[in-house]
Amino acid sequence: YREGYLLVRFANEGTNASADAARAAIVAAAGGGTIEKMYTIVPGLGLVNLPDGTDTMAAQTAFDSTTGVVYAEQDYLWRVQAIPNDSDFGELWAMHNTGQTGGTVDADIDAPQAWDRTTGSNDVIVAVIDTGVDYAHPDLAANMWTNDAELNGDPNVDDDNNGYIDDIYGYDFLNNDGDPMDDNSHGTHCSGTIGGVGDNGQGVAGVCWTVKIMALKFLAASGSGSTSDAISCVQYATQMNATLTSNSWGGGGYSLALRDVIEASGSSGQLFIAAAGNNSFDNDIWPHYPSSYDLDNVISVMSTDDSDVRSSFSNWGLTSVDLAAPGSSIYSTIPGGLYDYKSGTSMACPHVAGAAALVWSVDAALTYAEVRDALLGSVDTLGNLTGLCVTEGRLNVYSALLAVNVTDQMPPSPDPMAWEVQPTAVGLETIYMEAVVAEDAPGVDVQYSFVCVNDPNFDSGWQDEPVYYRGGYAEGTTYQFRVKARDEEENETAYSSDPNTTTASGTDTLPPVPNPAQWKAAPRKIGGSGTNVIVAMEAFAALDEISGGVEYRFEETSGNPGGGFTSVWQDSPVYMASGLSDTAPGYTYSFQVQVRDANDNPTAWSTPLANVNLFPPPQVREVPFPYATIQAAINAASNGDTVIVHPGTYSGTGNVDIDFLGLAITVQSEDPDEVSIVNNTIIDGQSSNRAFDFHSGEGADSIVAGFTITNGRIKNGGGAGSIPGGDGDPGAPSFGGAISCTAGSSPTIRQCIITNCVADGSGGDGGHGDPTVDPKIPGGKGGDANEARGGGIYCDPTSSPLIEYCSITNCSVIANGGNGGDAESPLPDTPTADSVAGDGGDAGADTFGGGIYFGAG
Incomplete structure (x- = not known):
């Protein structure tokens, strides 16, 4: 609740000066304050601003017990209820x-x-x-x-x-x-x-x-x-x-x-x-x-x-x-x-x-x-x-x-109706036209009516298809058409525009339709990889006055690897190009298609489909839905993808020791710029695991952003003892309690809060004597401890991560001492005088970088 304020409903609901004075007297009797506002929607309800230093809860009790007050309550605070996680x-x-x-x-x-x-x-x-x-x-x-x-x-x-x-x-x-x-x-x-x-x-x-x-x-x-x-x-x-x-x-x-x-x-x-x-x-x-x-x-x-x-x-x-x-x-x-x-x-x-x-x-x-x-x-x-x-x-x-008994009163869309292909003569006596496919509610049928403005004998009447293609027109004659659509309730659109077209005269000099040529299916990768990618594409099937007889050719104009070609004329509107490259995002291709008829009348080239990128497009992958863990989302990702982790606490398998697998991806909270989101998107190592382990040569385009990483801990196992009489092995070093960067990995780490994380160097185990012989063999020297580096972030000499706007607090490094050597006797718990313990291992090893450790290099 808001300190220093109470919402008070007074029994006096008046709106004049005397009512205001009476309510002010009640406030004074209850302990003081000023009435900041009176609401009109509920008579008698007001907001009281208490004197500085007043205990709000005590004031509420005082007001509730004051004559003339119906109720008093704190000014509670409320929050948004989101989890900030047509062409679209x-x-x-x-x-x-x-x-x-x-x-x-x-x-x-x-x-x-x-x-x-x-x-x-x-x-x-x-x-x-x-x-x-x-x-x-x-x-x-x-x-x-x-x-x-x-x-x-x-x-x-x-x-x-x-x-x-x-x-x-x-x-x-x-x-x-x-x-x-x-x-x-x-x-x-x-x-x-x-x-x-x-x-x-x-x-x-x-x-x-x-x-x-x-x-x-x-x-x-x-x-x-x-x-x-x-x-x-x-x-x-x-x-x-x-x-x-x-x-x-x-x-x-x-x-x-x-x-x-x-x-x-x-x-x-x-x-x-x-x-x-x-x-x-x-x-x-x-x-x-x-x-x-x-x-x-x-x-x-x-x-x-x-x-x-x-x-x-x-x-x-x-x-x-x-x-x-x-x-x-x-x-x-x-x-x-x-x-x-x-x-x-x-x-x-x-x-x-x-x-x-x-x-x-x-x-x-x-x-x-x-x-x-x-x-x-x-x-x-x-x-x-x-x-x-x-x-x-x-x-x-x-x-x-x-x-509420609402019937369909809306015509299909678009309204007015529009042309997909305007009326186009394709010979001496044939005209083709096509309306855009009208949209209505799912499951509702739509019909089309093509009207010849200057000769009703060529009207189509209502028909189910958006295409009107017929012969019988006079040579060298101009015809004008418009189209409309209707739904099952006979809600009609307005008419489209009414363009005209003229048939050929004497000799067919007109190209097929559509003109320019159009695409039916954009170029798309269907197989291959590297520098031998296969790309398929399909042109819109062209129509001409003469049945059949149209041919297609395809052209790639970028000049990138495998490109820069023009195909031969072919009967099929489908074409497959090979030898293209998907090895880098920068390789893009540009395709166009052209059609000709049997009289060698070509259409114009289609609109080029430029910047066709065979590199996989980036995706957004969300945790915990549909991916249950951060690692599961990374496993499904490709270079350029973004993994968005919604607020919550993430721990256990799949949410610790997270491996980027060498991918150039971003793993982030919903909004790394919003402190409240960062505070509430938590990776918890539970004092047994670090959060991220970069070891595959990741670069600056591998990004971690907007997390609170807490309770990270890396502690490798201590060295094993040896029998008989040998020295214990040294403990293993421990690097990077929250994040580790090795093997040339240089990711970007930004806007993260790293707290309570530990790199814990292990102690060596004790050497053991041999319990089966007599006289007893002294236990060997205990294994030495090993070092700890980077309680928060560890970077080996080959790694140079970019660390921006991060807070690292209460992180530490620990190096445990080596254990002493044990003495052994033939019978448990019955040491003899000649059962001699070995020397202890070295004391705690060196520790480096409680917050961040950068290796020399």
Whole structure:
């Protein structure tokens, strides 16, 4: 909670000067302080600023026992509920899961089917109560709510008299100003899921393509904020007529004041969608607020992954959590016009908020209870969620729309219709044309109508195929065409443009179609390696007036190894090139194709497919899902890949003695620049293992970043004793308690915290006498101890790692002494006078570099 503040509900709910004076007297009687603000959403509720040095808990007790106080409570602190882990629509598995991330096909919210009914409305306002929103983000700007009175008013003036100055996009209650810009990324990420602008050719699409997002900030860059500021956000959202609020935060205590405010927002018709929390707890036993408030306008949301399984971090509750929604590895907007993945119930919550907004967009008269019932009554029931939430199901926004009887009112897309290949004459009497393949909801059939503007005898009528190819046209004549599409509900697109084409006259001088030639399948590696890679490619099958008779040739123009060639003309549109190289990322190739007909009329060369890189593309591999351990992710990686390790404590096999295997990869926490992430992404050696062992010549492009490495320990075995009468072997040296770099390995180690790690040089074992002979043979000399180097990081003379912005504390080196030689007798425990012990081994050996050791060289 916030020290020095109390939320107090006074029995006196008046709003005049005498009421203010009466409440001030009550504060004085309770021990003093000032009433910093009175809230209007709950009459009588105020924030009291206590005198400096006042014990907040004692003050709460004093206020609770003062006449005229209904209740007093601490100003609890809350935190974001994320695990910070259109051109990119394929990344949005939660909207439309085709198995693209390795999950279960259709483990999604059926967004495309819903979008065939509606894509949203500007009349629906979603208040995102969070860390703020990047209101200038290109995928959010068009969907930001604006207060027009302030937008068109005077700076530094409360133009609409709502009590807030310059609140154009919302308000920042943390800093008490009108600029709710996001300085964390959490609120912007949630907003992109709710209302990323759809069908704009870039980035992502939110559940609502069209909506208004009100930015209300109360969480700081660190992700934390106070109850009093959260109350101000809910009050503002209610005052400014937001339809619902999205609340991806929690973790404070039970606040009666916050509960009263949320209940009051429900009385105004507002839904409060809340994240269920990321503690992997049962909320029925350990409530999580605000999601656990038993109010009918609160919807509590848990998280599922791309296989419809509860996300490992997600809370649950058969009676306290309402439904699940996708929340693992969600791709969305972040500040600066960028995009990133995040995981958490914070990411599940905005899917439900967006779905509620989409339902409201078709009928603004729906009550919050009707919208809530539509969402909860239409889930996809899943066996994996049995006993985990009230509905035992995952959100399905399409089914929610059907629950409020929304019919298909949307035409296919694109609308207007567009051309894939414009009408093109390919001879004396033949014309070819092709529309783009229209998209509608999955499973919905689409038809096409090609219309000849200047001669209806050449209209196609409605047909299933997007291609119209026929003869019978007059020679040397110009024809003009347009095309439209419709779905099963006969929702029609507008017509396309209406280009014209002219048939040849006398002699065919026209090339095949398409012209220029087009690719059907881009060049791709299908076999070979090194400098003998085989690459296959395929041109679009060309058509001409004469059936058959077209030929193809392919050209590579880069001049890189194996390139710089033009093939001979061939009948097949498929071509395989060999002798190319994948030995380095810098080798890229550029291919183009050309087609000719039987009359030797060539098309133009296709658009070159440049920068074809046969080197494997980089991948992002995440731990602990889908890879259970850091080593498992590295084992699957290739050069250039990134392994992202989500917050948690990692120990045991696969998470210690981690081997980069010589790969040029990055292994990092979610955000090495964020101290809270580094502090909570922990590799624990449990006093028996180091964290990383570099020994395969890794270079600066092998990167470790953003971890806390603790309790690392390297202790090699002591030397063995010898019989009879021989000296004990020396102990083994121990180098690098947390990280070891040997054999020319020079990785980059940055932004890591290395603490409580030890390099422990072993002592030699004692020499032994021979117990089988008499007189007794003295035990040999005990083995010598050996040295320890680099309690934190060890670098041998051949290794020069780059170590940046790391903290190394409380690390040490230890060298144990050698053991003494033992004396032996024929019978156990019965030494004789001539049973003589050997000499002790050397004392502790040298130690070097408690924090870091660099070998000479």
